[in-house]
Each structure stands twice: as C-alpha cells, then as structure tokens.
Amino acid sequence: MNFFTKLEEAIARNRSLLVVGLDPNPEMLPKAYLQGNPSNLMAGLQAWLQWIIEQTGDRVCAYKPTLGFYQALGVAGLELLDLVLATIPSHIPVILDAKHGDLNTSTVFARTIFQKWRVDAVTLTPYAGQDHAAPFLVYADKAVFILCHTSNPGAIALQEYPTSDNPFYLQVVREIQSWGTLEQLGLEVGTTNPNVLRKIRAIAPERIILLRSIWAEGGDLKQILQAGLNQTGDGLLIPVPQDYLAQTNLAEAVEHLNQEINLTREQVIKEGSSCQLWTTNVCFLQQHPHQDLILQLFDIGCLLFGDYIQASGATFSYYIDLRKIISNPQIFNQVLNAYAEILQNLTFDRIAGLPYGALPTATGLALNLNYPMIFPRKEVKAHGTRRVIEGNFDPGETVVVIDDILISGKSAIEGAAKLESAGLTVEDIVVFIDHEGGVKDRLAQQGYRAHSVLTISEITETLSQAGRITQEQYDALQI
Numbered sequence: 001m002n003f004f005t006k007l008e009e010a011i012a013r014n015r016s017l018l019v020v021g022l023d024p025n026p027e028m029l030p031k032a033y034l035q036g037n038p039s040n041l042m043a044g045l046q047a048w049l050q051w052i053i054e055q056t057g058d059r060v061c062a063y064k065p066t067l068g069f070y071q072a073l074g075v076a077g078l079e080l081l082d083l084v085l086a087t088i089p090s091h092i093p094v095i096l097d098a099k100h101g102d103l104n105t106s107t108v109f110a111r112t113i114f115q116k117w118r119v120d121a122v123t124l125t126p127y128a129g130q131d132h133a134a135p136f137l138v139y140a141d142k143a144v145f146i147l148c149h150t151s152n153p154g155a156i157a158l159q160e161y162p163t164s165d166n167p168f169y170l171q172v173v174r175e176i177q178s179w180g181t182l183e184q185l186g187l188e189v190g191t192t193n194p195n196v197l198r199k200i201r202a203i204a205p206e207r208i209i210l211l212r213s214i215w216a217e218g219g220d221l222k223q224i225l226q227a228g229l230n231q232t233g234d235g236l237l238i239p240v241p242q243d244y245l246a247q248t249n250l251a252e253a254v255e256h257l258n259q260e261i262n263l264t265r266e267q268v269i270k271e272g273s274s275c276q277l278w279t280t281n282v283c284f285l286q287q288h289p290h291q292d293l294i295l296q297l298f299d300i301g302c303l304l305f306g307d308y309i310q311a312s313g314a315t316f317s318y319y320i321d322l323r324k325i326i327s328n329p330q331i332f333n334q335v336l337n338a339y340a341e342i343l344q345n346l347t348f349d350r351i352a353g354l355p356y357g358a359l360p361t362a363t364g365l366a367l368n369l370n371y372p373m374i375f376p377r378k379e380v381k382a383h384g385t386r387r388v389i390e391g392n393f394d395p396g397e398t399v400v401v402i403d404d405i406l407i408s409g410k411s412a413i414e415g416a417a418k419l420e421s422a423g424l425t426v427e428d429i430v431v432f433i434d435h436e437g438g439v440k441d442r443l444a445q446q447g448y449r450a451h452s453v454l455t456i457s458e459i460t461e462t463l464s465q466a467g468r469i470t471q472e473q474y475d476a477l478q479i
C-alpha cells in the first residue's frame with residue numbers, strides 16, 4: 001500500500017491528523033524511566049518510546065522518529081531505532097525525520113530507509129534540487145516531505161529573501177511541486193504564524209503539510225488550522241506537543257487535543273465548502289474493513305428503495321447508484337483506493353472502463369496507477385471517427401475491465417466482447433459491487449475472472465447493523 005493511502009486510512013481509522021515524534025532525547029526522558037540510575041539510559045529510552053506508542057497507537061495518523069536523536073546515541077541508537085520501528089503498528093505510516101540534503105548519498109540512503117528500515121516517508125531539504133529528491137521518489141509507494149519553512153528566527157534572513165512580500169520560501173513551495181505528485185511529495189512547514197501557512201496553502205492547495213513548531217509561544221491552534229486545512233478539512237499533519245510525552249495521562253491528553261482539532265475541522269468544512277466531514281455514529285460488534293465507506297455511500301444516497309427496472313429487464317425493489325461518488329472527492333478517493341488494491345495484484349497493459357458509470361472510476365485509476373486507459377463506446381457515433389473503442393491500443397494487449405456493479409453480468413460480458421473483437425485480451429473484470437447470485441460463476445464460464453470490492457450481502461449486513469435500513473429494506477436486499 002502506498003504512503004498516501006496508508007496515511008488516509010490511518011486518518012480515517014483513528015479520526016486524527018495528529019503525528020507523534022518518537023525521539024530518544026535524553027533531556028526529555030521522564031526521570032522515572034532511569035530508576036535513579038543514569039546507566040539505565042538506553043533501556044529507559046526504549047521503554048518510554050514503547051509506552052508512547054502504546055498510548056497513542058489508536059489516536060494518531062503517523063509517527064515521526066527524528067534520525068538525529070538516534071544517531072547521537074551511536075550504534076546503540078540505531079539498534080533502538082530498529083526496535084522502535086518494529087513496535088509501530090504496521091497500519092500507521094512512519095515519517096523518518098532525516099532532513100536529508102546530500103545528493104551523493106541520496107541513492108544509498110533511500111535504499112536503506114525504504115527497503116531495509118521500511119519507513120514510509122522521509123523529510124528532505126530542498127537545496128540540492130530535484131536531482132536529490134528523485135532517488136527517493138523512484139520508490140512509488142513512498143513519499144518525501146520537503147522542508148519549506150522553519151520557525152527559527154535566524155532563518156528569516158534566508159526564508160524571506162529578498163522581501164517578506166516575495167519571500168524565497170514561497171519560491172521553494174512553487175518549485176518543489178513540480179518534482180512529485182500529490183501522493184508522493186508533501187511540504188514541511190514550521191511556523192506559529194498563520195499568515196505564513198495561509199500563503200503556502202494558497203499556492204499549494206492540495207499538498208499535505210507536515211506542521212512543526214506550532215506550539216511555540218505565540219501559536220494559536222485554531223488560527224493555524226483555519227489557515228492550513230484544505231477544503232475537505234484535512235491536508236495537515238499536526239504534531240503532538242513534546243511536553244505531552246512526559247505526562248502520565250498522555251492518551252487522555254492526545255484524545256482531548258484530537259477532539260479539539262476535529263471540531264475545528266468540522267467548522268472549516270461547514271464554512272468553506274460543499275464537502276462534509278463524515279464521522280461514523282455507530283458502534284459495530286463485527287468490523288468490516290470497508291464499513292465506513294459502505295455507510296458513507298449509503299449516506300450520500302447510493303442505495304435507493306422503490307421499484308426499478310434493471311439492465312437485465314428484471315424489476316428490483318432497490319437501485320444501487322454508484323454514479324454519485326464522483327460528486328464527493330473524499331468518497332471517490334476511497335473507492336479508487338479500494339479498486340486499486342485489487343488491481344495491484346493483476347497483470348494487464350491497459351485499463352478499460354465501461355460506460356458510463358465506470359468511466360470516472362477508470363479515469364481515476366488510470367491516473368493514480370499510471371496506466372493508459374481506453375473505453376468501448378456504448379453506441380457508435382454516425383459521424384467523426386466512428387470508433388468502437390476510444391483511446392490508443394495495440395491488438396494483443398491485455399486489458400483489465402472496470403465496471404461499477406455486476407448484476408446479471410450482461411453489461412460486463414458485452415463490454416469485454418467489444419474489446420476482444422478489437423484484438424484485445426480480457427482476463428480480469430473488476431467491479432465495486434458483486435450482486436452475487438452466481439454472477440461471478442457466470443463470468444467464469446465465459447473465461448473471465450471477476451473481482452469485487454464488496455458483495456451485496458456485506459453491504460446489507462453492515463447497513464443493518466448500523467441501523468441505517470429497516471427490516472423491510474433488509475428483506476428487499478436479500479437475493
């Protein structure tokens with residue numbers, strides 16, 4: 001799973017934008033961990049960091065160990081880093097704060113941290129330019145955060161050169177955005193000044209910003225959030241204050257801070273955009289991995305009850321309308337990620353979307369996964385090129401077919417047949433919902449492997465457990 005998806009999932013799962021620094025700084029180590037004996041330092045640091053992870057594992061969206069603190073402890077420090085990395089739950093991304101800036105060591109350093117230590121992202125300094133970032137960016141599932149601004153007063157002379165109206169740090173923000181995609185390149189910004197953040201957000205509206213130093217004197221959390229959150233109420237990674245990590249009530253303090261941040265996120269969304277911050281309001285006995293997504297789809301009206309004629313001609317007492325996802329970027333992105341998880345285990349040359357429902361999805365997947373896309377037309381135009389298949393391809397290539405839902409399987413089979421009649425090979429058909437009733441077997445009989453993110457029964461059970469549907473509606477959905 002790539003960094004961005006892992007981060008988004010951790011944000012959604014823990015409903016948190018908080019990041020905790022995991023720094024073995026002897027000066028910050030609470031005295032109790034030394035048990036009166038300074039030679040207990042390494043064991044004390046290890047116990048402290050493990051305790052921080054235990055206390056915060058379900059309250060943060062990322063961890064950020066600072067490499068310098070581990071290096072300062074010598075060989076024992078690097079061994080400690082290994083132990084700390086192994087303790088972090090695998091679903092929470094790790095951003096290694098290295099501020100790496102040396103071009104000559106970038107390739108070997110990237111290999112060590114991404115392949116050996118398996119961290120998900122790293123902080124870099126911008127001065128050596130794109131050549132320096134490139135060896136990190138070749139790891140498509142990893143990310144970099146480029147230092148754009150620090151709160152250090154001595155840095156003003158450089159950051160605000162030549163004038164504070166046209167500062168160098170904004171040039172850094174403009175320049176680095178061409179180095180990598182939204183998913184792979186974020187910004188690191190240290191400041192207590194909301195105006196700095198506002199200017200950066202204005203020219204980098206969609207980048208993730210890793211905040212630093214916001215807790216220094218003069219900082220105002222609410223103002224910082226209002227200046228830096230994007231329209232969907234995220235886009236910021238917010239550090240947990242260092243002094244919390246020495247408090248015995250760490251979990252409670254982080255929880256409280258998180259709630260305060262989420263309140264401001266909701267306000268920002270209400271004030272500024274048509275998107276809504278969705279929060280679950282039910283407690284499940286059995287968790288489905290896509291339960292939040294199922295509820296969000298229901299809440300935006302993707303499941304309609306009433307008499308509807310289906311593509312097959314049959315009448316059902318409900319209709320599943322996945323076309324609505326395109327109007328909600330947050331949900332659309334989650335849907336794309338769910339398809340992408342399936343696609344990454346398949347082998348194909350091109351993505352083919354079936355019109356009309358699956359065209360936006362196929363487009364999103366083609367862009368996110370960097371595959372060329374084509375689509376078979378539903379009806380061939382009587383003018384123009386009169387093509388049956390839009391987009392370029394070579395006969396003999398393998399395409400993966402993307403559709404929204406399999407009910408009788410007729411639409412998918414017809415779409416695949418059009419592609420095959422142009423000399424393409426279709427082996428896999430990926431849909432969001434499998435309506436069950438043997439449709440996958442029907443496709444298998446035609447020589448296609450069908451894959452789905454969800455089955456209709458998983459949706460029905462989740463909605464029923466969440467109290468979203470009545471018994472009558474539950475019964476209507478039984479096939």
Ligand SMILES: O=C(O)c1cc(=O)[nH]c(=O)n1[C@@H]1O[C@H](COP(=O)(O)O)[C@@H](O)[C@H]1O
Pocket residue numbers: 309310311312318319320321322357403404405406407408409410411412
């Ligand atoms: O038209 C449908 O039957 C249909 C019903 C429904 O509830 N939801 C839905 O999206 N559909 C469309 O029907 C197609 C799948 O139906 P089958 O061709 O019977 O598998 C999908 O590509 C959808 O475009």
